[in-house]
Amino acid sequence: MKVHNFSAGPSILPDFTVEKTAEAIKNFAGTGLSVMEVSHRSKEFVAVMDEAIALFKELLNIPEGYSVLFVGGGASTQFCMIPYNLMGKKAAYLNTGAWANKAQKEANLFGEVVEVASSKEAVYNYIPKGYEIPADADYFHITTNNTIYGTEIKEDMDINVPLVADMSSDIFSRPVDVSKYALIYGGAQKNLAPAGVTFVIVKDEILGKVDRQIPTMLDYRTHIKGESMFNTPPVVPVFAALQTLKWIKEQGGVAAMQKMNEEKAAVLYNEIDRNPMFKGTVVNEEDRSLMNICFIMADEYKELEKEFFTFATERGMSGIKGHRSVGGFRASTYNALPKASVQALVDCMKEFEALHVK
Amino acid sequence: MKVHNFSAGPSILPDFTVEKTAEAIKNFAGTGLSVMEVSHRSKEFVAVMDEAIALFKELLNIPEGYSVLFVGGGASTQFCMIPYNLMGKKAAYLNTGAWANKAQKEANLFGEVVEVASSKEAVYNYIPKGYEIPADADYFHITTNNTIYGTEIKEDMDINVPLVADMSSDIFSRPVDVSKYALIYGGAQKNLAPAGVTFVIVKDEILGKVDRQIPTMLDYRTHIKGESMFNTPPVVPVFAALQTLKWIKEQGGVAAMQKMNEEKAAVLYNEIDRNPMFKGTVVNEEDRSLMNICFIMADEYKELEKEFFTFATERGMSGIKGHRSVGGFRASTYNALPKASVQALVDCMKEFEALHVK
Ligand SMILES: Cc1ncc(COP(=O)(O)O)c(C=O)c1O
Numbered sequence: 027m028k029v030h031n032f033s034a035g036p037s038i039l040p041d042f043t044v045e046k047t048a049e050a051i052k053n054f055a056g057t058g059l060s061v062m063e064v065s066h067r068s069k070e071f072v073a074v075m076d077e078a079i080a081l082f083k084e085l086l087n088i089p090e091g092y093s094v095l096f097v098g099g100g101a102s103t104q105f106c107m108i109p110y111n112l113m114g115k116k117a118a119y120l121n122t123g124a125w126a127n128k129a130q131k132e133a134n135l136f137g138e139v140v141e142v143a144s145s146k147e148a149v150y151n152y153i154p155k156g157y158e159i160p161a162d163a164d165y166f167h168i169t170t171n172n173t174i175y176g177t178e179i180k181e182d183m184d185i186n187v188p189l190v191a192d193m194s195s196d197i198f199s200r201p202v203d204v205s206k207y208a209l210i211y212g213g214a215q216k217n218l219a220p221a222g223v224t225f226v227i228v229k230d231e232i233l234g235k236v237d238r239q240i241p242t243m244l245d246y247r248t249h250i251k252g253e254s255m256f257n258t259p260p261v262v263p264v265f266a267a268l269q270t271l272k273w274i275k276e277q278g279g280v281a282a283m284q285k286m287n288e289e290k291a292a293v294l295y296n297e298i299d300r301n302p303m304f305k306g307t308v309v310n311e312e313d314r315s316l317m318n319i320c321f322i323m324a325d326e327y328k329e330l331e332k333e334f335f336t337f338a339t340e341r342g343m344s345g346i347k348g349h350r351s352v353g354g355f356r357a358s359t360y361n362a363l364p365k366a367s368v369q370a371l372v373d374c375m376k377e378f379e380a381l382h383v384k
Numbered sequence: 385m386k387v388h389n390f391s392a393g394p395s396i397l398p399d400f401t402v403e404k405t406a407e408a409i410k411n412f413a414g415t416g417l418s419v420m421e422v423s424h425r426s427k428e429f430v431a432v433m434d435e436a437i438a439l440f441k442e443l444l445n446i447p448e449g450y451s452v453l454f455v456g457g458g459a460s461t462q463f464c465m466i467p468y469n470l471m472g473k474k475a476a477y478l479n480t481g482a483w484a485n486k487a488q489k490e491a492n493l494f495g496e497v498v499e500v501a502s503s504k505e506a507v508y509n510y511i512p513k514g515y516e517i518p519a520d521a522d523y524f525h526i527t528t529n530n531t532i533y534g535t536e537i538k539e540d541m542d543i544n545v546p547l548v549a550d551m552s553s554d555i556f557s558r559p560v561d562v563s564k565y566a567l568i569y570g571g572a573q574k575n576l577a578p579a580g581v582t583f584v585i586v587k588d589e590i591l592g593k594v595d596r597q598i599p600t601m602l603d604y605r606t607h608i609k610g611e612s613m614f615n616t617p618p619v620v621p622v623f624a625a626l627q628t629l630k631w632i633k634e635q636g637g638v639a640a641m642q643k644m645n646e647e648k649a650a651v652l653y654n655e656i657d658r659n660p661m662f663k664g665t666v667v668n669e670e671d672r673s674l675m676n677i678c679f680i681m682a683d684e685y686k687e688l689e690k691e692f693f694t695f696a697t698e699r700g701m702s703g704i705k706g707h708r709s710v711g712g713f714r715a716s717t718y719n720a721l722p723k724a725s726v727q728a729l730v731d732c733m734k735e736f737e738a739l740h741v742k
């Protein structure tokens with residue numbers, strides 16, 4: 027049976043990435059050694075790192091004056107690195123979910139945090155609008171895609187203070203106007219690579235403005251200067267990231283990704299809306315994520331939730347259980363998820379309807 | 385031509401680890417998915433993490449009251465996590481090399497650092513002895529194996545303050561009496577796994593004694609409580625680590641590793657000493673590393689260094705260039721390096737001698 031991987035992260039990667047990585051695990055770049063065993067200072071791996079950074083910049087059309095870094099520690103370590111490096115006295119945060127909230131919590135250790143708005147009271151099922159950002163904030167932090175709740179900020183904001191964005195779960199899903207951001211970061215384990223590498227896009231000129239002493243590994247300047255090789259980088263995840271970047275380019279770049287993602291999401295949201303057995307947890311269309319599509323059973327079919335889960339699992343749907351804080355189902359439709367997988371899930375929903383709706 | 389991998393790190397891994405990882409990259413635990421694509425919360429990966437931690441404890445005979453953690457960020461991030469978590473007012477450091485020195489430097493941000501001794505004046509070619517550790521130090525930090533210089537502390541010390549050890553490059557090379565340590569850590573990319581995962585063995589009771597607020601990801605208690613799953617762990621490196629742990633067990637455990645390592649090192653050090661063209665950079669036998677064996681051309685053959693490098697490279701010796709601060713050659717003889725590779729290098733040295741020594 028074909029497995030359709032709807033996992034929220036780590037999640038599906040392109041077949042190309044899987045094949046190339048499997049090959050390199052056996053013999054990397056003709057060295058006769060595994061990519062797991064080669065020095066990160068070998069010319070073969072340095073070439074991988076250089077190409078990954080160059081392609082990352084090319085695909086997102088990153089302007090001059092920005093650095094791209096690959097570091098360890100996950101997006102969660104960025105939650106403290108951001109205030110460590112950027113917060114003088116005050117920072118503003120938009121509370122759109124558990125991750126946004128965790129990011130905000132770390133900033134409390136470094137100064138005054140202003141929560142400009144929150145959708146917590148509604149289990150984060152919408153993106154707040156119409157808030158004010160204090161003009162004296164050192165930065166404003168947003169989470170563009172809220173992996174757990176299925177909401178997404180799909181446009182690049184024009185604001186009055188440096189903009190910092192956690193794009194863990196929507197990087198490379200659409201073109202981004204990087205010039206509007208001071209810093210973009212994320213764990214790579216959704217649209218890019220296996221877990222273990224974190225990407226950071228940082229505008230060089232925003233660094234070096236705080237007074238506090240920053241531990242070497244937490245200082246972005248260390249990794250800029252070291253070209254992501256100050257210490258041993260996560261070699262295999264970086265290798266795999268490069269394969270995914272090549273695949274994205276080959277598919278037509280981030281604009282092509284966006285088109286595919288919009289098409290996939292439309293198919294699934296349409297079925298959720300149409301099918302009387304299901305309903306979406308995010309109501310505003312503009313807030314609906316193209317990456318994590320959350321739905322629950324309609325009220326009159328509530329008691330069939332477990333049954334649908336089993337029904338879909340038996341048909342090869344993997345990783346569709348919703349996060350425990352939301353319940354129901356979450357189908358993650360990252361770049362690498364083929365349309366056929368979305369169609370297979372929609373077919374399941376229709377079949378289930380035929381069995382239960384008279 | 386067979387490649388003999390003497391790289392200092394990332395470095396050679398057992399064939400078993402390479403094969404099992406290559407398989408899992410294609411199909412992990414019968415899931416039909418790549419190990420790069422499965423949720424870290426899947427029962428299959430949770431089983432990997434649990435088994436890796438259990439086997440880690442078993443092989444090193446770790447007593448009750450210690451936790452084993454797998455985190456990201458490399459050993460270099462530990463350099464700041466250690467003082468963040470353990471330093472009240474004062475910490476003592478033994479300066480045996482560049483890594484020891486970097487660890488010490490981070491501690492300066494958190495309190496008073498006492499360097500008890502240093503071999504810097506002699507390019508770190510010996511391990512200082514006969515120093516005093518201040519009784520009021522919160523901990524004493526050592527680097528048991530100095531990867532760059534080829535010196536090693538091969539015995540577990542009895543001292544009067546909590547002992548913290550960087551074992552990046554000799555973990556699992558010999559039995560360790562963990563009860564003598566408060567904390568042991570290291571990047572896994574030598575004897576254990578591909579780069580991207582860092583191991584920490586920590587005595588639970590030493591934590592929670594400092595006043596400062598610790599960022600969540602830098603607090604060891606976060607990872608103890610989260611069982612190394614507080615955030616997304618580096619899945620592939622952890623999977624590979626488990627394979628290496630299984631292989632070590634299969635070979636007879638760390639005592640068997642030690643025996644093999646002693647035999648391999650004896651063969652190479654003997655040749656270095658015997659062969660008139662070469663000499664070791666570490667003179668005291670008791671300080672000589674079993675993991676990184678450093679040697680240079682004897683004075684009268686100095687101008688043949690490049691020629692020997694080419695000669696050996698042409699015969700399949702990979703990664704034998706010494707660190708630029710020491711020069712000459714470094715053959716890393718980690719657990720997974722077969723005796724045959726050491727013999728091949730020795731054969732090169734003898735052949736080279738036959739060509740040049742009348
Ligand atoms: C939006 C978002 N931010 C941050 C994280 C945390 O990332 P990591 O596990 O790499 O620390 C996640 C993980 O799922 C996420 O979805």
Ligand SMILES: Cc1ncc(COP(=O)(O)O)c(C=O)c1O
Binds near residue numbers: 393460532551
């Ligand atoms: C003894 C020792 N400590 C620390 C490090 C740094 O490790 P990482 O690159 O994982 O930060 C190394 C790397 O070679 C090392 O050999």
Ligand SMILES: [Mg+2]
Binds near residue numbers: 038039040041044
């Ligand atoms: Mg696949």
Ligand SMILES: [Mg+2]
Binds near residue numbers: 300304305306324
């Ligand atoms: Mg409906």
Ligand SMILES: [Mg+2]
Binds near residue numbers: 396397398399402
């Ligand atoms: Mg091999």
Ligand SMILES: [Mg+2]
Binds near residue numbers: 655658659660662682
């Ligand atoms: Mg000699």
